[in-house]
Amino acid sequence: MRRVCITGVGVISSLGNDRAEFWDGLTSGVAAIGPKLGMDMEQFRFKNVAAANGYKPEANFEAKELALLDRFAQFALVAADEAVKQAGVEWTEALREDTAVVTGSCLGGRGAEEVGYWELFHNNKNRVHPLTIPLSMSNAGASHISMKYGTRGAAYTISTACSSSAHAIGQAFWMVRSGAAPMAITGGSEAPLFLGSLKAWEAMRVISKDTCRPFSADRTGLILGEGGAMLVLEPLDDALARGAKPLAEIVGFGMTSDAAHLTNPSGDGATSAMRKAIKDSGLALEQFGYINAHGTATQANDSVESAAIRTVFGKQAVAVSSTKSMHGHTLGAAGALEAVASVMALQCGVLPPTANYTTPDPECELDVIPNEARAVRVEACLSNSFAFGGLNAVLAFKAI
Structure with missing residues:
Protein backbone atom coordinates (compact mmCIF):
# COMPACT_ATOMS: atom_id res chain seq x y z
CA MET A 1 0.00 0.00 0.00
CA ARG A 2 1.15 3.52 -0.79
CA ARG A 3 1.84 6.30 1.69
CA VAL A 4 -0.63 9.16 1.15
CA CYS A 5 0.05 12.85 1.68
CA ILE A 6 -1.90 16.09 1.51
CA THR A 7 -0.44 18.54 -1.01
CA GLY A 8 -3.16 21.19 -1.04
CA VAL A 9 -5.94 22.50 1.19
CA GLY A 10 -8.62 25.10 0.68
CA VAL A 11 -11.09 26.59 3.14
CA ILE A 12 -13.95 29.02 3.36
CA SER A 13 -15.61 29.65 6.72
CA SER A 14 -16.78 32.31 9.09
CA LEU A 15 -13.10 32.88 9.90
CA GLY A 16 -12.32 33.98 6.36
CA ASN A 17 -12.32 33.27 2.66
CA ASP A 18 -9.14 31.21 2.35
CA ARG A 19 -6.81 28.94 4.32
CA ALA A 20 -4.58 31.81 5.49
CA GLU A 21 -7.50 33.70 7.04
CA PHE A 22 -8.83 30.43 8.48
CA TRP A 23 -5.50 29.64 10.14
CA ASP A 24 -5.00 33.21 11.40
CA GLY A 25 -8.46 33.04 12.95
CA LEU A 26 -7.81 29.68 14.60
CA THR A 27 -4.50 30.72 16.11
CA SER A 28 -5.92 34.04 17.35
CA GLY A 29 -8.40 32.20 19.55
CA VAL A 30 -11.15 34.66 18.64
CA ALA A 31 -14.52 33.20 17.64
CA ALA A 32 -16.11 34.32 14.36
CA ILE A 33 -19.60 34.05 15.84
CA GLY A 34 -22.39 36.62 15.57
CA PRO A 35 -25.57 37.46 13.63
CA LYS A 36 -25.84 36.47 9.97
CA LEU A 37 -25.84 39.61 7.84
CA GLY A 38 -29.08 40.12 5.96
CA MET A 39 -31.13 37.81 8.19
CA ASP A 40 -33.55 38.83 10.92
CA MET A 41 -32.11 36.94 13.89
CA GLU A 42 -34.89 38.18 16.19
CA GLN A 43 -37.14 35.39 14.89
CA PHE A 44 -35.00 32.76 16.67
CA ARG A 45 -34.38 31.88 20.32
CA PHE A 46 -30.67 32.24 19.56
CA LYS A 47 -29.09 35.30 17.94
CA ASN A 48 -25.71 34.04 16.76
CA VAL A 49 -24.31 31.75 14.08
CA ALA A 50 -20.92 31.33 12.42
CA ALA A 51 -21.74 32.76 9.00
CA ALA A 52 -19.31 33.35 6.14
CA ASN A 53 -20.33 36.99 6.13
CA GLY A 54 -17.27 38.04 4.14
CA TYR A 55 -18.00 35.70 1.25
CA LYS A 56 -19.25 37.36 -1.96
CA PRO A 57 -20.64 34.95 -4.57
CA GLU A 58 -20.20 37.46 -7.40
CA ALA A 59 -16.49 37.76 -6.60
CA ASN A 60 -16.02 34.07 -7.36
CA PHE A 61 -18.54 33.24 -10.09
CA GLU A 62 -20.19 34.80 -13.09
CA ALA A 63 -23.95 35.29 -13.01
CA LYS A 64 -24.58 32.40 -15.41
CA GLU A 65 -22.55 30.10 -13.14
CA LEU A 66 -24.38 31.21 -10.00
CA ALA A 67 -27.68 30.21 -11.60
CA LEU A 68 -26.49 26.60 -11.35
CA LEU A 69 -24.85 26.71 -7.93
CA ASP A 70 -26.48 26.55 -4.51
CA ARG A 71 -24.41 28.20 -1.80
CA PHE A 72 -23.07 24.88 -0.50
CA ALA A 73 -21.80 23.95 -3.99
CA GLN A 74 -20.15 27.36 -4.31
CA PHE A 75 -18.24 26.67 -1.11
CA ALA A 76 -17.13 23.30 -2.46
CA LEU A 77 -15.78 24.81 -5.68
CA VAL A 78 -14.04 27.74 -4.01
CA ALA A 79 -12.30 25.46 -1.51
CA ALA A 80 -11.35 22.94 -4.21
CA ASP A 81 -9.88 25.68 -6.39
CA GLU A 82 -7.63 26.86 -3.57
CA ALA A 83 -6.55 23.31 -2.72
CA VAL A 84 -5.75 22.33 -6.33
CA LYS A 85 -3.76 25.53 -6.88
CA GLN A 86 -1.69 24.96 -3.74
CA ALA A 87 -1.04 21.37 -4.78
CA GLY A 88 0.20 22.58 -8.17
CA VAL A 89 -1.60 19.78 -9.96
CA GLU A 90 -0.50 19.32 -13.56
CA TRP A 91 -3.46 17.71 -15.25
CA THR A 92 -2.84 15.01 -17.83
CA GLU A 93 -5.41 12.83 -19.54
CA ALA A 94 -4.20 9.82 -17.55
CA LEU A 95 -4.55 11.71 -14.27
CA ARG A 96 -8.00 13.02 -15.18
CA GLU A 97 -9.13 9.54 -16.15
CA ASP A 98 -8.89 8.08 -12.63
CA THR A 99 -8.77 10.99 -10.15
CA ALA A 100 -11.52 10.65 -7.55
CA VAL A 101 -13.75 13.36 -6.12
CA VAL A 102 -15.30 12.36 -2.80
CA THR A 103 -17.24 14.95 -0.83
CA GLY A 104 -19.49 15.07 2.20
CA SER A 105 -22.60 17.12 2.88
CA CYS A 106 -25.40 16.69 5.38
CA LEU A 107 -28.04 18.94 3.82
CA GLY A 108 -26.77 19.62 0.32
CA GLY A 109 -28.86 22.26 -1.44
CA ARG A 110 -31.84 22.30 0.89
CA GLY A 111 -31.70 26.10 0.77
CA ALA A 112 -32.71 25.94 -2.89
CA GLU A 113 -35.57 23.61 -1.99
CA GLU A 114 -36.76 26.06 0.65
CA VAL A 115 -36.98 28.83 -1.96
CA GLY A 116 -39.28 26.57 -3.98
CA TYR A 117 -41.43 25.72 -0.98
CA TRP A 118 -41.75 29.43 -0.19
CA GLU A 119 -43.01 30.09 -3.69
CA LEU A 120 -45.54 27.24 -3.48
CA PHE A 121 -46.87 27.63 0.04
CA HIS A 122 -46.31 31.29 0.88
CA ASN A 123 -46.59 33.08 -2.45
CA ASN A 124 -49.22 30.66 -3.80
CA LYS A 125 -47.29 30.02 -7.02
CA ASN A 126 -47.97 26.79 -8.89
CA ARG A 127 -44.41 26.15 -10.06
CA VAL A 128 -40.83 26.36 -8.81
CA HIS A 129 -37.55 27.32 -10.42
CA PRO A 130 -36.76 24.86 -13.24
CA LEU A 131 -33.27 24.19 -11.83
CA THR A 132 -34.44 23.35 -8.30
CA ILE A 133 -33.40 19.69 -8.61
CA PRO A 134 -29.81 20.23 -9.87
CA LEU A 135 -29.39 23.07 -7.37
CA SER A 136 -30.56 21.00 -4.42
CA MET A 137 -28.98 17.60 -5.06
CA SER A 138 -26.39 16.73 -2.44
CA ASN A 139 -23.85 15.51 -5.02
CA ALA A 140 -23.81 18.88 -6.81
CA THR A 151 -11.88 14.26 -13.76
CA ARG A 152 -13.55 11.03 -14.81
CA GLY A 153 -12.79 8.75 -11.88
CA ALA A 154 -15.18 7.98 -9.05
CA ALA A 155 -17.14 11.07 -8.00
CA TYR A 156 -19.71 10.85 -5.23
CA THR A 157 -21.03 12.41 -2.04
CA ILE A 158 -21.45 10.86 1.39
CA SER A 159 -24.20 12.01 3.73
CA THR A 160 -23.69 10.77 7.28
CA ALA A 161 -24.84 13.84 9.20
CA CYS A 162 -21.95 15.57 10.98
CA SER A 163 -19.43 12.87 10.00
CA SER A 164 -20.09 13.28 6.26
CA SER A 165 -16.84 14.91 5.16
CA ALA A 166 -14.70 12.88 7.57
CA HIS A 167 -16.14 9.72 6.00
CA ALA A 168 -15.46 11.23 2.56
CA ILE A 169 -11.82 12.00 3.36
CA GLY A 170 -11.33 8.57 4.90
CA GLN A 171 -12.70 6.76 1.87
CA ALA A 172 -10.67 8.94 -0.50
CA PHE A 173 -7.57 8.13 1.57
CA TRP A 174 -8.22 4.40 1.29
CA MET A 175 -8.73 4.72 -2.48
CA VAL A 176 -5.41 6.50 -3.01
CA ARG A 177 -3.57 4.22 -0.59
CA SER A 178 -4.81 1.09 -2.34
CA GLY A 179 -4.07 2.37 -5.82
CA ALA A 180 -7.71 2.64 -6.85
CA ALA A 181 -7.14 6.35 -7.57
CA PRO A 182 -3.91 8.22 -8.38
CA ALA A 200 -35.44 22.87 12.91
CA TRP A 201 -32.28 23.19 15.01
CA GLU A 202 -34.02 25.67 17.29
CA ALA A 203 -36.67 23.01 17.97
CA MET A 204 -33.99 20.58 19.17
CA ARG A 205 -32.97 23.01 21.96
CA VAL A 206 -29.26 22.33 21.47
CA ILE A 207 -28.25 25.78 20.18
CA SER A 208 -26.45 28.17 22.51
CA LYS A 209 -28.08 31.56 22.98
CA ASP A 210 -24.71 33.28 23.02
CA THR A 211 -21.57 31.38 22.02
CA CYS A 212 -19.88 27.99 21.78
CA ARG A 213 -17.93 26.91 24.92
CA PRO A 214 -16.74 23.33 24.37
CA PHE A 215 -15.70 21.40 27.49
CA SER A 216 -16.62 24.28 29.83
CA ALA A 217 -18.88 23.50 32.77
CA ASP A 218 -21.11 26.41 31.73
CA ARG A 219 -21.46 25.34 28.09
CA THR A 220 -24.96 25.84 26.70
CA GLY A 221 -24.88 24.22 23.29
CA LEU A 222 -23.53 24.44 19.78
CA ILE A 223 -23.38 27.29 17.29
CA LEU A 224 -24.31 26.49 13.70
CA GLY A 225 -21.81 27.48 11.02
CA GLU A 226 -21.35 27.30 7.27
CA GLY A 227 -18.44 26.80 4.92
CA GLY A 228 -16.38 24.24 3.10
CA ALA A 229 -12.93 22.68 2.99
CA MET A 230 -11.16 20.50 0.43
CA LEU A 231 -7.91 18.55 0.41
CA ALA A 239 4.15 14.08 -4.92
CA LEU A 240 7.86 14.17 -4.20
CA ALA A 241 8.71 13.03 -7.72
CA ARG A 242 6.83 15.95 -9.27
CA GLY A 243 8.34 18.45 -6.82
CA ALA A 244 5.22 19.08 -4.76
CA LYS A 245 5.55 20.04 -1.10
CA PRO A 246 3.56 17.68 1.16
CA LEU A 247 1.80 19.44 4.03
CA ALA A 248 1.28 16.32 6.13
CA GLU A 249 0.64 12.62 5.72
CA ILE A 250 -2.75 10.99 6.23
CA VAL A 251 -2.04 7.66 7.86
CA GLY A 252 -5.23 6.19 9.28
CA PHE A 253 -9.00 6.11 9.27
CA GLY A 254 -11.50 4.44 11.58
CA MET A 255 -15.28 4.36 11.41
CA THR A 256 -17.92 2.75 13.57
CA SER A 257 -21.63 2.80 14.34
CA ASP A 258 -22.94 3.11 17.89
CA ALA A 259 -26.00 0.99 17.09
CA ALA A 260 -27.52 2.55 20.20
CA HIS A 261 -29.46 5.81 19.84
CA LEU A 262 -30.30 8.25 17.08
CA THR A 263 -29.14 11.41 18.89
CA ASN A 264 -27.43 10.43 22.16
CA PRO A 265 -23.75 9.57 21.60
CA SER A 266 -22.13 6.37 22.81
CA GLY A 267 -18.67 6.35 24.32
CA ASP A 268 -18.10 2.81 23.04
CA GLY A 269 -18.55 3.84 19.42
CA ALA A 270 -16.24 6.84 19.75
CA THR A 271 -13.62 4.77 21.57
CA SER A 272 -13.69 2.07 18.91
CA ALA A 273 -13.41 4.57 16.03
CA MET A 274 -10.32 6.20 17.57
CA ARG A 275 -8.71 2.83 18.21
CA LYS A 276 -9.40 1.73 14.64
CA ALA A 277 -7.82 4.91 13.24
CA ILE A 278 -4.74 4.45 15.43
CA LYS A 279 -4.43 0.80 14.43
CA ASP A 280 -4.86 1.66 10.74
CA SER A 281 -2.08 4.25 11.05
CA GLY A 282 0.45 1.74 12.30
CA LEU A 283 1.67 4.32 14.81
CA ALA A 284 2.13 3.87 18.53
CA LEU A 285 -0.25 5.60 20.94
CA GLU A 286 2.50 7.82 22.34
CA GLN A 287 3.17 9.29 18.89
CA PHE A 288 -0.18 11.13 19.03
CA GLY A 289 0.12 14.48 20.76
CA TYR A 290 -3.07 16.27 19.69
CA ILE A 291 -6.74 15.58 19.02
CA ASN A 292 -9.03 17.94 17.15
CA ALA A 293 -12.16 16.97 19.04
CA HIS A 294 -15.71 16.79 17.76
CA GLY A 295 -16.37 19.12 20.70
CA THR A 296 -19.83 20.49 19.97
CA ALA A 297 -20.33 22.14 23.40
CA THR A 298 -23.48 20.16 24.07
CA GLN A 299 -23.76 18.55 27.49
CA ALA A 300 -23.88 15.01 26.15
CA ASN A 301 -21.19 15.14 23.46
CA ASP A 302 -18.38 16.77 25.44
CA SER A 303 -18.60 14.53 28.48
CA VAL A 304 -18.95 11.34 26.40
CA GLU A 305 -16.11 12.31 24.07
CA SER A 306 -13.87 13.24 27.00
CA ALA A 307 -14.47 9.85 28.61
CA ALA A 308 -13.74 8.10 25.30
CA ILE A 309 -10.46 9.98 24.90
CA ARG A 310 -9.42 9.07 28.44
CA THR A 311 -10.32 5.44 27.76
CA VAL A 312 -8.17 5.32 24.62
CA PHE A 313 -5.19 7.32 25.85
CA GLY A 314 -5.25 6.53 29.55
CA LYS A 315 -2.49 8.46 31.28
CA GLN A 316 -0.78 9.24 27.99
CA ALA A 317 -0.52 13.02 27.65
CA VAL A 318 -2.50 14.37 24.71
CA ALA A 319 -3.67 17.92 24.04
CA VAL A 320 -7.27 18.37 22.85
CA SER A 321 -9.12 21.31 21.37
CA SER A 322 -12.40 22.04 19.65
CA THR A 323 -12.08 24.52 16.80
CA LYS A 324 -15.88 24.60 16.56
CA SER A 325 -15.54 27.18 19.31
CA MET A 326 -14.36 29.57 16.57
CA HIS A 327 -15.85 28.46 13.22
CA GLY A 328 -19.05 26.91 14.58
CA HIS A 329 -20.50 23.50 13.81
CA THR A 330 -20.67 23.25 10.03
CA LEU A 331 -22.48 19.89 10.09
CA GLY A 332 -21.44 17.88 7.02
CA ALA A 333 -18.43 20.14 6.41
CA ALA A 334 -17.15 19.92 9.98
CA GLY A 335 -14.84 16.95 9.44
CA ALA A 336 -13.21 18.68 6.46
CA LEU A 337 -12.63 22.02 8.21
CA GLU A 338 -11.21 20.21 11.21
CA ALA A 339 -9.03 17.98 9.03
CA VAL A 340 -7.49 21.11 7.51
CA ALA A 341 -7.02 22.57 11.00
CA SER A 342 -5.24 19.35 12.01
CA VAL A 343 -3.00 19.34 8.93
CA MET A 344 -2.02 22.98 9.45
CA ALA A 345 -1.36 22.36 13.14
CA LEU A 346 1.14 19.66 12.21
CA GLN A 347 2.65 21.74 9.43
CA CYS A 348 3.02 24.96 11.44
CA GLY A 349 3.84 23.49 14.85
CA VAL A 350 0.96 25.33 16.52
CA LEU A 351 -2.06 23.74 18.20
CA PRO A 352 -5.27 25.81 17.92
CA PRO A 353 -7.08 26.51 21.18
CA THR A 354 -10.51 25.84 22.54
CA ALA A 355 -11.89 29.38 22.52
CA ILE A 369 -5.66 24.18 25.24
CA PRO A 370 -7.87 26.89 26.75
CA ASN A 371 -8.22 30.17 24.84
CA GLU A 372 -4.65 30.55 23.56
CA ALA A 373 -2.88 28.66 20.79
CA ARG A 374 0.09 26.56 21.86
CA ALA A 375 3.35 26.58 19.93
CA VAL A 376 4.42 22.95 20.09
CA ARG A 377 5.26 20.38 17.45
CA VAL A 378 3.58 16.99 17.70
CA GLU A 379 4.30 13.96 15.57
CA ALA A 380 0.74 12.86 14.89
CA CYS A 381 -2.87 13.79 15.63
CA LEU A 382 -6.44 12.57 15.39
CA SER A 383 -9.49 14.43 14.09
CA ASN A 384 -12.79 13.21 15.57
CA SER A 385 -16.22 13.40 13.96
CA PHE A 386 -19.23 11.89 15.74
CA ALA A 387 -22.66 12.24 14.11
CA PHE A 388 -26.34 11.84 14.86
CA GLY A 389 -27.32 8.31 14.02
CA GLY A 390 -24.32 7.08 16.00
CA LEU A 391 -21.97 7.38 13.00
CA ASN A 392 -18.34 7.91 13.97
CA ALA A 393 -15.35 8.75 11.76
CA VAL A 394 -11.80 9.44 12.96
CA LEU A 395 -8.87 10.53 10.78
CA ALA A 396 -5.20 10.16 11.72
CA PHE A 397 -2.52 12.52 10.39
CA LYS A 398 1.27 12.55 10.73
CA ALA A 399 3.75 15.37 10.34
CA ILE A 400 6.20 15.21 7.45
Missing part, protein backbone atom coordinates in the same frame (compact mmCIF):
# COMPACT_ATOMS: atom_id res chain seq x y z
CA GLY A 141 -20.55 19.91 -5.16
CA ALA A 142 -18.75 16.73 -6.23
CA SER A 143 -20.20 16.90 -9.74
CA HIS A 144 -19.20 20.53 -10.26
CA ILE A 145 -15.66 19.83 -9.04
CA SER A 146 -15.40 16.89 -11.42
CA MET A 147 -16.64 19.01 -14.33
CA LYS A 148 -14.32 21.90 -13.48
CA TYR A 149 -11.19 19.75 -13.67
CA GLY A 150 -12.42 17.16 -16.14
CA MET A 183 -5.24 11.36 -6.69
CA ALA A 184 -8.34 12.54 -4.86
CA ILE A 185 -10.02 15.87 -4.24
CA THR A 186 -11.98 15.38 -1.05
CA GLY A 187 -13.69 17.28 1.75
CA GLY A 188 -17.10 18.76 2.30
CA SER A 189 -19.31 21.83 2.31
CA GLU A 190 -22.50 22.99 3.97
CA ALA A 191 -24.81 26.02 3.89
CA PRO A 192 -27.38 25.38 6.63
CA LEU A 193 -28.10 28.98 7.64
CA PHE A 194 -31.56 29.37 6.13
CA LEU A 195 -34.91 29.77 7.87
CA GLY A 196 -36.19 26.19 7.81
CA SER A 197 -32.88 24.70 8.90
CA LEU A 198 -32.40 27.19 11.73
CA LYS A 199 -35.96 26.64 12.94
CA VAL A 232 -5.82 17.11 -2.41
CA LEU A 233 -4.55 13.62 -1.58
CA GLU A 234 -1.89 11.79 -3.57
CA PRO A 235 0.78 9.13 -3.07
CA LEU A 236 3.76 10.57 -1.22
CA ASP A 237 6.27 9.18 -3.74
CA ASP A 238 4.37 10.72 -6.66
CA ASN A 356 -14.44 30.84 24.96
CA TYR A 357 -13.31 28.43 27.69
CA THR A 358 -14.28 29.59 31.17
CA THR A 359 -14.88 26.95 33.83
CA PRO A 360 -13.42 23.42 34.06
CA ASP A 361 -15.90 20.56 34.02
CA PRO A 362 -14.84 17.49 36.07
CA GLU A 363 -16.51 15.31 33.43
CA CYS A 364 -14.27 16.85 30.75
CA GLU A 365 -10.95 16.42 32.47
CA LEU A 366 -8.61 16.98 29.53
CA ASP A 367 -5.87 19.37 28.45
CA VAL A 368 -8.18 21.47 26.26
